[in-house]
Amino acid sequence: MPRQILVTAALPYANGHIHIGHLVEYIQTDIWVRFQKLRGHRCIFVCADDTHGTAIMIRARREGRSEEAVIADMREAHMRDFAGFQIQFDNYGSTNSPDNKEACHQIWAAITKAGLVKTRSVEQLFDPVAGTFLADRFVRGTCPRCTAADQPGDNCSVCGAAYTPADLRDPRSILSNAVPELRSADHLFIELEQLRPFLEDWSQNGGHLQSEVARYLKGNFLGDPLRDWDISRPAPYFGFEIPDHPGNYWYVWFDAPIGYIGSTREWCRQHSEHVEAWWGRDSAAEIHHFIGKDITYFHTLFWPGMLHTAGLNLPSKVHVHGFLTVDGEKMSKSKGTFLMASTWLRHLPPGALRYYYSTKLGPGLDDIDLNVEEFVARVNTDLVNKVVNLASRCAGFLAGQTLADTYPDDGGLFAAGAARGDAIAAFYEDCNYNAATREIMALADRANKYVDDLQPWVIRKDPARSAELRDVCSVTLNLFRQIVVYLSPVLPGLAQQTAELLNQPITSWDEAARPLTGTLVSPFQHLMKRLEMKQVQAMVEESRQENAAEQSAAATPVAQSATPVGPAFHPADRWQDAGDALKNEPLAAECTIDDFTKVDLRVARVLEANHVEGANKLLQLTLSLGGGEVRNVFAGIKAAYKPEDLVGRLVICVANLKPRQMKFGLSQGMICASGAGGTEVFLLSPDTGAVPGHRVH
RNA sequence: GGCGGCGUAGCUCAGUUGGUUAGAGCAGCGGAAUCAUAAUCCGCGUGUCGGGGGUUCGAUUCCCUCCGCCGCUACCA
Numbered sequence: 009m010p011r012q013i014l015v016t017a018a019l020p021y022a023n024g025h026i027h028i029g030h031l032v033e034y035i036q037t038d039i040w041v042r043f044q045k046l047r048g049h050r051c052i053f054v055c056a057d058d059t060h061g062t063a064i065m066i067r068a069r070r071e072g073r074s075e076e077a078v079i080a081d082m083r084e085a086h087m088r089d090f091a092g093f094q095i096q097f098d099n100y101g102s103t104n105s106p107d108n109k110e111a112c113h114q115i116w117a118a119i120t121k122a123g124l125v126k127t128r129s130v131e132q133l134f135d136p137v138a139g140t141f142l143a144d145r146f147v148r149g150t151c152p153r154c155t156a157a158d159q160p161g162d163n164c165s166v167c168g169a170a171y172t173p174a175d176l177r178d179p180r181s182i183l184s185n186a187v188p189e190l191r192s193a194d195h196l197f198i199e200l201e202q203l204r205p206f207l208e209d210w211s212q213n214g215g216h217l218q219s220e221v222a223r224y225l226k227g228n229f230l231g232d233p234l235r236d237w238d239i240s241r242p243a244p245y246f247g248f249e250i251p252d253h254p255g256n257y258w259y260v261w262f263d264a265p266i267g268y269i270g271s272t273r274e275w276c277r278q279h280s281e282h283v284e285a286w287w288g289r290d291s292a293a294e295i296h297h298f299i300g301k302d303i304t305y306f307h308t309l310f311w312p313g314m315l316h317t318a319g320l321n322l323p324s325k326v327h328v329h330g331f332l333t334v335d336g337e338k339m340s341k342s343k344g345t346f347l348m349a350s351t352w353l354r355h356l357p358p359g360a361l362r363y364y365y366s367t368k369l370g371p372g373l374d375d376i377d378l379n380v381e382e383f384v385a386r387v388n389t390d391l392v393n394k395v396v397n398l399a400s401r402c403a404g405f406l407a408g409q410t411l412a413d414t415y416p417d418d419g420g421l422f423a424a425g426a427a428r429g430d431a432i433a434a435f436y437e438d439c440n441y442n443a444a445t446r447e448i449m450a451l452a453d454r455a456n457k458y459v460d461d462l463q464p465w466v467i468r469k470d471p472a473r474s475a476e477l478r479d480v481c482s483v484t485l486n487l488f489r490q491i492v493v494y495l496s497p498v499l500p501g502l503a504q505q506t507a508e509l510l511n512q513p514i515t516s517w518d519e520a521a522r523p524l525t526g527t528l529v530s531p532f533q534h535l536m537k538r539l540e541m542k543q544v545q546a547m548v549e550e551s552r553q554e555n556a557a558e559q560s561a562a563a564t565p566v567a568q569s570a571t572p573v574g575p576a577f578h579p580a581d582r583w584q585d586a587g588d589a590l591k592n593e594p595l596a597a598e599c600t601i602d603d604f605t606k607v608d609l610r611v612a613r614v615l616e617a618n619h620v621e622g623a624n625k626l627l628q629l630t631l632s633l634g635g636g637e638v639r640n641v642f643a644g645i646k647a648a649y650k651p652e653d654l655v656g657r658l659v660i661c662v663a664n665l666k667p668r669q670m671k672f673g674l675s676q677g678m679i680c681a682s683g684a685g686g687t688e689v690f691l692l693s694p695d696t697g698a699v700p701g702h703r704v705h
Numbered sequence: 706g707g708c709g710g711c712g713u714a715g716c717u718c719a720g721u722u723g724g725u726u727a728g729a730g731c732a733g734c735g736g737a738a739u740c741a742u743a744a745u746c747c748g749c750g751u752g753u754c755g756g757g758g759g760u761u762c763g764a765u766u767c768c769c770u771c772c773g774c775c776g777c778u779a780c781c782a
Contacts, residue, residue: 025736062782095733130781130782139707143781144781161764172780194765195781197781213757216734220709220710223709224708224777225708227707227708227709228708228777228778228782230711230782234782235780235781235782236781237781237782238781238782259781261782298718298738302777303774306782309782310782330776367717367718367730370718373710374710374711375729375775375776377717379716379717382716382731385730385731385732386730386731388743388744389730389731390730392742392744393741393742393743393744393745394745396739396741396742396744397742397744399741400740400741400742400744401740401741401744401745402740402741403741404740404741405740420758442719443719446719446729446730449729449730449747450729453746456744456745456746457745457747458740458749459741459745459746460737460745460746463738463740464740465738465739465741466740468740471711534742535742536742537742538742538744541781556740560774594759632738638720650751
């Protein structure tokens with residue numbers, strides 16, 4: 009009995025490009041959808057750009073164009089990136105669409121009618137120049153507790169104090185640099201607490217949520233009265249105006265999930281279907297949302313609450329996944345691991361990432377790690393060495409001929425593989441791709457062993473055994489194809505190439521249980537190239553440079569392009585320091601005190617300084633940390649300092665740096681200096697009183 | 706501070722509804738093979754299942770506690 013399944017992935021925000029962290033979700037979801045379709049179910053996959061909110065409004069102002077122009081460009085970029093990674097949506101809409109607006113109106117009417125909406129006055133900082141209320145992150149000022157300057161509006165990054173933007177001393181709007189005013193405005197709230205009985209039941213029963221998620225809600229939200237949800241913003245705001253409250257707009261998180269319905273409506277119009285067949289309360293459709301754990305709250309409390317109140321179909325399951333780390337760390341712009349989808353596609357094939365993610369993804373919300381060395385090894389070993397190798401080993405012997413007319417005796421191998429089909433399908437269904445790929449690779453191992461045992465390369469030498477050769481190759485190619493059927497949700501490209509090789513498309517999961525006979529075998533072409541570490545390194549390097557360029561561009565303050573309004577005098581103006589140095593070398597990513605502590609900086613005295621024979625830039629220094637502890641250091645300061653001027657002076661050195669073998673000898677540290685290099689090098693010195701061995705804190 | 710999660714072989718992770726010798730892949734070592742994109746096949750793991758305590762005939766699996774790591778949260782979530 010075919011199921012009717014509506015699948016969604018979270019709507020990417022129109023303020024940024026798709027990166028490999030986003031792709032965890034889109035790949036996970038796309039695989040699930042392709043799997044369902046392959047199984048013969050009726051399944052549609054809808055998504056859309058999330059387009060509303062303050063951030064888009066600000067961006068449009070900064071770029072001096074309309075919000076519509078900003079989101080149109082980004083939508084195009086998103087769709088291009090998704091297509092590049094073989095993410096196949098049935099419809100890709102926008103939350104800023106007539107269909108979505110209509111859906112918002114419909115749900116709003118129901119929520120209002122149910123008596124869930126109330127009005128309350130909210131005090132908030134207002135930017136009189138930009139003419140807009142300011143979300144916390146758009147205000148900066150001096151921390152009221154520790155007086156650190158230029159802190160964000162919600163908490164202090166120096167002392168950790170939490171406060172409201174109104175508590176800041178000397179607050180500034182980052183939009184216009186104006187001094188914000190405290191103003192009040194009426195906001196609309198949804199009284200979620202009224203839905204408590206429903207939410208407790210829905211979230212805890214019926215298996216709609218992973219057990220961790222159900223527990224999380226129970227412990228974090230359902231234990232206390234549910235807070236009212238502020239869902240309106242006063243003008244100006246880029247979004248939909250609330251029909252019965254002119255001058256107020258729905259908060260972006262109100263209309264974003266409704267975008268799932270809006271996108272479905274679009275699809276329905278294009279396919280002459282009724283949206284009620286999917287979202288109506290009596291619909292037989294299952295609804296599956298795939299989201300990241302950061303937006304669990306919206307999808308497991310607000311969203312079902314809204315649907316319930318509006319009398320619509322509820323999610324069958326919300327699949328929550330974890331975040332992506334790269335080499336065990338958060339993706340980092342400065343390290344180049346904050347990889348954009350488009351950057352990836354310039355260097356590496358999409359299938360490699362799809363497959364690697366599959367080997368890491370399980371049904372839980374654990375973060376997954378992209379370890380680049382493992383990535384290269386895994387993809388090469390599994391896909392090239394094992395799977396594709398099967399075709400590569402045998403297709404050549406049979407090119408231009410046909411597969412055996414009846415499937416030969418293979419000792420039960422194909423049947424055994426077919427028998428694993430249900431188990432593999434269950435893993436896919438449960439989003440346990442990691443287990444699915446493991447299972448599939450075991451089939452590839454067995455198939456390779458079959459080839460080793462039967463030795464077609466020996467059989468080929470005897471013309472009398474040509475029928476036997478054809479049988480062995482037919483078996484191997486069928487085992488290969490069976491594996492490809494199982495992998496096809498992950499690797500649609502490989503499925504397509506295999507269809508061309510064996511002249512038979514792969515359209516159904518059941519084909520893994522039916523050996524192919526009698527079809528022509530096309531001349532073999534490589535189905536996949538091995539990855540090289542070089543490619544990954546080049547990609548990371550390009551990404552690092554892109555981000556550095558972007559950051560120095562972004563370092564230009566908003567205030568410069570917005571109307572400059574601010575104090576006539578700023579303390580920094582007294583010295584007239586230009587911003588070039590900072591611009592040329594933007595600030596590195598934030599580090600913790602622990603990171604800083606790892607670097608052991610010490611005061612050292614230069615005992616000796618010498619030219620290095622054959623070196624253009626280096627001086628060789630002998631540093632003393634006191635008490636007879638000396639270090640040999642090569643420093644690139646020859647153009648800026650004469651050796652004789654250095655001897656005797658104090659410098660700051662990195663004393664615990666891993667020694668490095670250089671062309672001219674072993675360098676056991678670095679000395680600290682600022683400047684662009686060349687003749688512009690300025691050594692750091694401690695003030696009078698410091699002695700060699702002092703640690704710099 | 707609160708809540709949650711994690712800590713299993715060099716690496717990435719399975720697993721155990723408590724029960725005979727705790728698993729896989731990768732890496733490593735030895736051998737075979739040479740059809741195949743330096744790919745394949747066979748053999749090789751004495752790991753305190755983070756430390757300690759408890760419950761039990763028996764715990765890596767349940768409970769408590771400690772250590773370490775991480776995430777979320779700390780009034781517009």
